[in-house]
Amino acid sequence: MPRKKKDSNDLDSSLNLPLRRMVVVEAPVWKRALALLADLVILDFIVLGAFNQIFNQLVPESSPFTIMQSIEQNSKILMLLSVTIFMIGLFMLAYFMVMEYMYGQTLGKMLFNIRVQPEAISWWQILVRNIAVLPVMPFVLLWVIDPLMLLFKKQRLSDQFAKTTVIEEIEVY
Amino acid sequence: MPAIPQSNERPRKWGRILMFIVVIWILATITALILLGNAGKQEAANANVAVIAVKGVITGDSSDDFFSSSVASSSQIVATIDQVEQMPNIKAIILEINSPGGSAVASEEIARKVKESKIPVVAWVREIGTSGAYWVASSSDTIVASPVSITGSVGVIGSYLNFGGLLENYNITYERMVAGKYKDLGSPLREMKPEERALLQKKLDFMHDYFLKSVVESRKLSPQQTEQVKTALFFTGQEAKDLGLVDVLGGRQEAIAAAEKYINATATLHEFKREKTIFDLFAQASASSFFHVGQGIGDAMMTRTEQNSLTIST
Numbered sequence: 001m002p003r004k005k006k007d008s009n010d011l012d013s014s015l016n017l018p019l020r021r022m023v024v025v026e027a028p029v030w031k032r033a034l035a036l037l038a039d040l041v042i043l044d045f046i047v048l049g050a051f052n053q054i055f056n057q058l059v060p061e062s063s064p065f066t067i068m069q070s071i072e073q074n075s076k077i078l079m080l081l082s083v084t085i086f087m088i089g090l091f092m093l094a095y096f097m098v099m100e101y102m103y104g105q106t107l108g109k110m111l112f113n114i115r116v117q118p119e120a121i122s123w124w125q126i127l128v129r130n131i132a133v134l135p136v137m138p139f140v141l142l143w144v145i146d147p148l149m150l151l152f153k154k155q156r157l158s159d160q161f162a163k164t165t166v167i168e169e170i171e172v173y
Numbered sequence: 174m175p176a177i178p179q180s181n182e183r184p185r186k187w188g189r190i191l192m193f194i195v196v197i198w199i200l201a202t203i204t205a206l207i208l209l210g211n212a213g214k215q216e217a218a219n220a221n222v223a224v225i226a227v228k229g230v231i232t233g234d235s236s237d238d239f240f241s242s243s244v245a246s247s248s249q250i251v252a253t254i255d256q257v258e259q260m261p262n263i264k265a266i267i268l269e270i271n272s273p274g275g276s277a278v279a280s281e282e283i284a285r286k287v288k289e290s291k292i293p294v295v296a297w298v299r300e301i302g303t304s305g306a307y308w309v310a311s312s313s314d315t316i317v318a319s320p321v322s323i324t325g326s327v328g329v330i331g332s333y334l335n336f337g338g339l340l341e342n343y344n345i346t347y348e349r350m351v352a353g354k355y356k357d358l359g360s361p362l363r364e365m366k367p368e369e370r371a372l373l374q375k376k377l378d379f380m381h382d383y384f385l386k387s388v389v390e391s392r393k394l395s396p397q398q399t400e401q402v403k404t405a406l407f408f409t410g411q412e413a414k415d416l417g418l419v420d421v422l423g424g425r426q427e428a429i430a431a432a433e434k435y436i437n438a439t440a441t442l443h444e445f446k447r448e449k450t451i452f453d454l455f456a457q458a459s460a461s462s463f464f465h466v467g468q469g470i471g472d473a474m475m476t477r478t479e480q481n482s483l484t485i486s487t
Contacts, residue, residue, distance in 0.1 A: 046194055050201040054209050084208050091201050098193060103186070 020171050027114040027166040029150055038108035039096070047091045054084050089134040096130040097123070114168045121164065128162035220443030222432045223257040224267045225250060231275030231283065231305045245272055245306075247279035251286045253445045258291050264436040266294045267428050268313060274304025277329060277380055284387065287312040293435035297428035298322050298419070303407050307418070308384060311391040314435070317421045317428040318410035325413055327388050328405025329380045331373060337363045381405075392417055 058077050099106040101123060105115040116129070132142035146156040159165060227250060229243035257263050268287065274280060287294050287309060296302070296310035298318035303326035310316050310324070318324055340347060340362060347362040358369050365373070389399050398417050413419040421427050429440050 042194075046198040047201045050198065050205040051208075054205060057209065080208065080211060084205075087201075087204050087208070091197060091204075095197055099190075102189070102193075107190070 023170045023172050024117075024167050025170060026154060027112075027168040029154075031112040031114055031168065032150070032166055035106070035108035035112045035114060038111050039106050040108075042107055043092050043095060047088055047095070051084055051088055054080075058084075085135050089136070093127075093130055093133045096133060097126045100126050100130070109166070112168075114166055117165045117167045125162040125164055129156075129158045129164050132158055217260070217443045217445070218262065220441045221262055221264045221436055221438060222267060222429070222440040222442050223253075223260075223263045223265075224269055224442050224444040225253050225257070226444070226446070227268055227270045227272050227283065227306060227309060229272055231272055231279045231309075233276055233279040233282070245275070245283075247276075247282040250283050254286050254290060257445060263292065264438070265292055265432040265440075266290065267432055267442070268294060268296045268309065269299065269428075270296055270302040270306050270310055271299040272303075272306035272309075273301055274306050274308075274326070277305065277384070280305025280308045281387075284308045284312040288391070293432070295428050295431045295435075297425065298324050298410070299424075304328065308387060311388045311418070315421065315431045316419045317423055317431055318413060318419045319424055320409065320411040320414075320422050322410040323407050324410060325402065325408040325416075325418055326405055327381075327385055327402050329377050329384060331359075331377050333359065333361055335364065336361050388418075394418075 058081055096106055100116050101121065103110070103115075104117075104119060104121070109115060116126075131139050132146055142156075142158055146158055149155060149157045149160075155165065227245045229245050231245045231247060233247050254266065257266060287296075293315075294313040296313035296316045298306075298310055298316065299322060300319075301323045302310050302318065303323055307324050307327060337347070347360075349357065349363065351357050355369065355372065357363070359365070359373060385399070385403055388394070388402065394402060394417055401416060402418065408416060408418065410419055410422055414422050421431060429442070433440050
């Protein structure tokens with residue numbers, strides 16, 4: 001679905017105000033991190049909340065070591081847990097993909113006024129840039145690589161593959 | 174003057190976002206429900222000790238699920254014991270009791286089922302296991318209770334509020350129209366006659382004797398112990414142990430250990446609960462305040478309805 005461009009200058013020009021211009025800059029890392037955090041909080045309510053009961057039932061109340069041991073010993077529980085975690089990943093992926101395709105930004109990005117570029121983004125590009133959400137090898141490696149790339153190269157590896165960037169629009173007069 | 178741009182676009186956009194979020198939430202909940210069903214079956218198939226909760230006021234039916242989640246329904250508990258008995262892997266039952274008692278008939282139904290159970294039953298009294306809940310516990314093979322828990326209270330109560338005086342103050346009269354002399358016995362709208370009081374007391378005494386007899390038989394109490402229990406006084410776990418009303422002092426671990434003695438193996442527990450409906454899961458997933466507010470109002474309504482009529486409870 002094509003997104004409409006903002007055109008706030010129409011009103012300003014009729015009021016004879018100084019012209020406003022939008023300057024596009026690369027979104028700062030801290031804004032991207034906080035936007036992701038906000039998205040995770042939202043997803044915690046809508047996705048993780050629903051699956052919470054399964055973890056309560058499958059994971060015994062014990063020390064982490066005992067929990068790991070008892071899960072490893074029971075292959076069926078291990079499989080069920082894996083399916084649950086994968087389904088959570090799928091729902092999270094669906095959230096990021098649909099929001100970015102429809103509006104170019106997730107709710108977290110809206111909060112910090114940052115968006116994904118290019119505007120005419122394809123489903124394939126969105127899938128590639130969000131694939132790290134799926135808790136499956138080798139995509140989980142991106143959990144380490146992406147933050148490091150973002151810190152040192154200013155662009156995640158997933159963004160490089162998808163040929164996308166995250167930008168911030170700043171109003172200047 | 175140019176029109177203000179995109180006046181309808183913004184609300185529509187947020188409407189679509191909200192709808193999308195709701196759709197994700199519903200789909201996630203349905204998926205979780207399907208997986209939860211599998212998880213429950215898996216855990217039950219691996220367990221050898223069934224945990225069945227008797228929490229809240231003991232009632233007969235389970236029609237009041239939504240507003241009164243803190244209710245122990247005898248029909249549900251009996252059905253769960255039946256289900257557990259059919260499972261070859263389940264070798265013992267732990268009844269997790271946290272209830273002040275409730276309906277005499279419902280308590281007797283559970284107690285009878287526990288007594289007739291084909292597999293050993295351990296009653297674990299948590300904070301409170303009095304009256305009807307103790308009736309249930311006394312029918313089990315072993316009773317475990319914390320030294321500071323409350324138990325006992327082997328008695329029957331039929332008290333109710335009498336609104337006769339209040340109605341009189343407001344010049345409202347009770348037009349008695351009955352076919353059958355005692356049809357409105359225990360009506361809260363008029364004063365009880367001495368003859369009626371004696372009749373009702375006789376019935377309460379009969380129920381008390383029946384209840385007491387069941388406890389005395391199950392616990393094999395001496396006449397001295399029976400005299401103390403008969404007063405319907407409640408006891409702490411420690412006092413109850415001294416009186417012979419409790420076998421072991423302790424909590425969850427002691428209850429598991431007692432079950433392990435019967436099965437001669439390490440206990441693997443599974444809590445058998447009412448099958449979750451899709452509504453239950455939505456309510457749980459939302460965990461929002463409206464549900465708890467609703468529950469509070471519902472409980473209050475239930476209590477008020479019960480207070481306004483004569484109910485005999487243990």
